[in-house]
Amino acid sequence: xxxxxxxxxxxxxxxxxxxxxxxxxxxxxxxxxxxxxxxxxxxxxxxxxxxxxxxxxxxxxxxxxxxxxxxxxxxxxxxxxxxxxxxxxxxxxxxxxxxxxxxxxxxxxxxxxxxxxxxxxxxxxxxxxxxxxxxxxxxxxxxxxxxxxxxxxxxxxxxxxxxxxxxxxxxxxxxxxxxxxxxxxxxxxxxxxxxxxxxxxxxxxxxxxxxxxxxxxxxxxxxxxxxxxxxxxxxxxxxxxxxxxxxxxxxxxxxxxxxxxxxxxxxxxxxxxxxxxxxxxxxxxxxxxxxxxxxxxxxxxxxxxxxxxxxxxxxxxxxxxxxxxxxxxxxxxxxxxxxxxxxxxx
Amino acid sequence: xxxxxxxxxxxxxxxxxxxxxxxxxxxxxxxxxxxxxxxxxxxxxxxxxxxxxxxxxxxxxxxxxxxxxxxxxxxxxxxxxxxxxxxxxxxxxxxxxxxxxxxxxxxxxxxxxxxxxxxxxxxxxxxxxxxxxxxxxxxxxxxxxxxxxxxxxxxxxxxxxxxxxxxxxxxxxxxxxxxxxxxxxxxxxxxxxxxxxxxxxxxxxxxxxxxxxxxxxxxxxxxxxxxxxxxxxxxxxxxxxxxxxxxxxxxxxxxx
Numbered sequence: 001x002x003x004x005x006x007x008x009x010x011x012x013x014x015x016x017x018x019x020x021x022x023x024x025x026x027x028x029x030x031x032x033x034x035x036x037x038x039x040x041x042x043x044x045x046x047x048x049x050x051x052x053x054x055x056x057x058x059x060x061x062x063x064x065x066x067x068x069x070x071x072x073x074x075x076x077x078x079x080x081x082x083x084x085x086x087x088x089x090x091x092x093x094x095x096x097x098x099x100x101x102x103x104x105x106x107x108x109x110x111x112x113x114x115x116x117x118x119x120x121x122x123x124x125x126x127x128x129x130x131x132x133x134x135x136x137x138x139x140x141x142x143x144x145x146x147x148x149x150x151x152x153x154x155x156x157x158x159x160x161x162x163x164x165x166x167x168x169x170x171x172x173x174x175x176x177x178x179x180x181x182x183x184x185x186x187x188x189x190x191x192x193x194x195x196x197x198x199x200x201x202x203x204x205x206x207x208x209x210x211x212x213x214x215x216x217x218x219x220x221x222x223x224x225x226x227x228x229x230x231x232x233x234x235x236x237x238x239x240x241x242x243x244x245x246x247x248x249x250x251x252x253x254x255x256x257x258x259x260x261x262x263x264x265x266x267x268x269x270x271x272x273x274x275x276x277x278x279x280x281x282x283x284x285x286x287x288x289x290x291x292x293x294x295x296x297x298x299x300x301x302x303x304x305x306x307x308x309x310x311x312x313x314x315x316x317x318x319x320x321x322x323x324x325x326x327x328x329x330x331x332x333x334x335x336x337x338x339x340x341x342x343x344x345x346x
Numbered sequence: 347x348x349x350x351x352x353x354x355x356x357x358x359x360x361x362x363x364x365x366x367x368x369x370x371x372x373x374x375x376x377x378x379x380x381x382x383x384x385x386x387x388x389x390x391x392x393x394x395x396x397x398x399x400x401x402x403x404x405x406x407x408x409x410x411x412x413x414x415x416x417x418x419x420x421x422x423x424x425x426x427x428x429x430x431x432x433x434x435x436x437x438x439x440x441x442x443x444x445x446x447x448x449x450x451x452x453x454x455x456x457x458x459x460x461x462x463x464x465x466x467x468x469x470x471x472x473x474x475x476x477x478x479x480x481x482x483x484x485x486x487x488x489x490x491x492x493x494x495x496x497x498x499x500x501x502x503x504x505x506x507x508x509x510x511x512x513x514x515x516x517x518x519x520x521x522x523x524x525x526x527x528x529x530x531x532x533x534x535x536x537x538x539x540x541x542x543x544x545x546x547x548x549x550x551x552x553x554x555x556x557x558x559x560x561x562x563x564x565x566x567x568x569x570x571x572x573x574x575x576x577x578x579x580x581x582x583x584x585x586x587x588x589x590x591x592x593x594x595x596x597x598x599x600x601x602x
Binding site: 022024025028029032033049054058059060063066076078079080081082093094095202203204205223226227232234264 | 374375378407410411414415418458459460464469470473551552553554555556566568569570571573574
């Protein structure tokens with residue numbers, strides 16, 4: 001081959017080594033990208049991107065809802081399981097078609113920003129304050145507000161520690177509201193780092209941290225059960241201390257992304273999914289979820305409750321906490337934030 | 347030491363083995379994880395098989411895309427002398443350390459439907475994750491390839507040129523001599539891609555049946571409190587990486 005290098009390498013020499021290499025690289029890249037796109041176009045099913053709070057997804061509830069929904073509709077659900085804060089970001093940027101969230105104050109801002117329409121409350125449950133089994137701040141059975149006051153006092157005496165999510169999630173929003181109701185300025189006490197520890201991470205990691213520090217924390221019931229019940233109790237140092245009190249109510253709602261603000265949003269699919277979650281079948285899945293594993297429901301269906309006022313005490317709690325003002329009345333979704341589909345609010 | 351340097355690897359292997367046994371004895375979750383891993387593999391759980399295959403597919407695509415661009419760049423950097431070569435090499439060495447979460451976030455802003463590449467629908471797609479991983483591992487491949495080439499370059503290239511080879515033939519001669527180093531670059535890059543979490547989570551968002559891979563599943567199961575399952579999946583991930591490494595090793599011996 002070395003007898004006639006010029007002749008053999010003629011074309012190669014003209015293009016140069018790097019020319020050939022770049023051509024090959026371009027061909028391979030284009031082929032693989034075009035191939036993948038062609039493959040992706042083959043699917044005829046619609047795509048519905050749902051940004052959801054972690055507590056709904058991580059408990060496994062939404063997997064069950066998804067299976068039942070996809071069997072009925074030609075829509076594939078893509079769940080993005082993130083904290084309520086970033087979920088709203090995704091919807092604002094047009095990367096999600098709808099939201100499942102549990103932070104009413106943030107939801108109102110989202111509606112007011114014209115990002116979302118047709119808010120519907122579909123489930124509720126209660127937060128819990130969990131803490132070390134020996135309960136150094138002596139809060140067991142107290143009201144949430146009194147409990148927090150005692151934890152602050154004990155914390156300042158170095159006998160108790162509080163662990164906070166600190167991540168802008170719905171649970172964190174709730175915690176800040178509770179501190180305000182108890183008369184504390186969250187932005188000030190978070191600096192008392194000797195007893196106030198922020199994890200900045202999800203509920204599971206926060207529970208593990210609280211368990212390790214033998215500390216108090218606010219948790220949703222689903223994540224706490226997932227960690228404390230089962231083959232191994234991963235938070236043996238923690239137990240539920242305060243679970244009563246209207247302040248602990250936790251309300252989940254669905255919001256469709258405003259299609260006039262985000263023309264790419266799949267509004268009809270979002271409406272179909274909202275209706276499914278509100279339907280008898282959807283509400284039954286929600287109410288029964290967790291009984292087989294934990295012996296109790298993790299979420300309670302809200303549709304029939306709100307419609308027929310079957311439990312006035314809880315209905316009043318939900319209305320006080322998660323309804324918004326609309327002229328002189330209170331409603332789950334003020335009329336100016338409704339778009340089409342009046343049957344949702346019959 | 348009298349035993350000689352050829353025994354050092356065996357010492358390290360024994361050390362690793364003893365460490366593994368100590369962890370196994372001390373941490374009960376780890377025992378469950380090991381048992382769980384074997385049960386999952388033996389039962390052929392379809393979801394675990396699917397997730398494992400998707401991991402290999404996505405990171406394999408990422409490695410292929412990175413190879414066609416980065417190995418030539420590495421060759422170029424290793425073979426040629428050009429202005430700013432040292433700066434260029436330093437830059438690629440530094441880029442190896444980019445945090446995957448940051449790269450994931452930047453790519454999300456690019457792929458987001460309001461971002462510059464929004465119309466390509468790469469967010470939440472396996473191809474988007476593969477592209478992100480390809481960008482992540484490119485600096486590793488460039489740096490390792492350049493070093494491998496530089497290690498053999500002077501003599502082989504000069505020899506080939508003296509014997510009358512064209513520049514193209516000389517470059518291929520160098521590449522052939524540095525096969526071991528270049529394949530280490532490729533295998534190492536694949537390992538980095540399949541074991542990373544930040545990009546898969548940020549671009550893929552762990553969507554069941556679409557972008558759920560081994561690392562995102564491990565993160566999710568940990569959040570849900572399924573510690574033993576997480577460890578089982580981690581063991582599967584290690585087994586995948588180990589078997590691919592062994593396979594490449596065998597291939598290299600066969601064609602040496």
